[in-house]
Amino acid sequence: MSGESMISCREAVEKLWPYIDGEVTAEEASAIRAHLHACGCCHPHFDFQKAFCNLVGQLARSHAPPDLRKQILACLLAEEQRLAEGGAAGRERSDE
């Protein structure tokens, strides 16, 4: 258990994505943080990967077209009516 923070550059860089994704243990995270703090070579990797994630993540701002919600609700409503009429009982059972 000694020297937990003394991970190599290779090890740190290999774990950077999981670290940014929040997919490492608390112990690993603190080792990576310590390494990044001390190592001038690896920090730019972190900056780059973080900026990359932000860039791609900004695509999440886009929304579905407003009419789509209406269409879906109409479709579900029709399904609900079919169910109420008992007509959909045996139909489409194999589709999922």
Add this chain to the structure above:
Amino acid sequence: VVDDEVAVESLRKPGFVEEALPWLDAVYRFALRLTRGNEDRAEDLVQETYLRAYRHWETYTPGTSARSWLFTIARNAFLRGEEQRGRRRETLESELEYQTEALSSVAALDEIRGADPERAFFDSFVDEEVIAAVERLPDEFREAVVLSDIEGLSYAEIADVLNVPIGTVKSRLYRGRRLLGQALHEYAVEMGYLRGVRS
């Protein structure tokens, strides 16, 4: 024309409105990436996804991720549609190969980073360019990148949606990000945002 409120009140399956409907934007974005930006197909896919989800709502476990569940349905519906179109997906090549390559791929990121320390590199892109680059990724990498970097799913959730082990998620994500980084870099050079660093 359906009144939203009336429709919502008429949907009687418990929890569906509260848990499934809020993910409409996310499911649409995922569908758009699956169909490589074909808006009509994406809309059809979302509609089919919600219809299936409604029919099978009883199989959803309350308290688990409704979003992942919906993504899984969307993806299965998409793959079924692709099969019907006679466009079978190519079988994946050895995952081992990806993993080995991933471990030695840090140099590719180095080049990009070195070319622009101020990160103006990233500021130079508009959404359309990034979307185009995402859409050019091979299917298996695109799915992983979209689910992680755009929709923020955990590795475990992505593994569920794609029905693959977590190790495979990691390697596809790593490889997909690397390919995407390279594509964006090439685009930036082509457009004159960056000077090509050819050695």
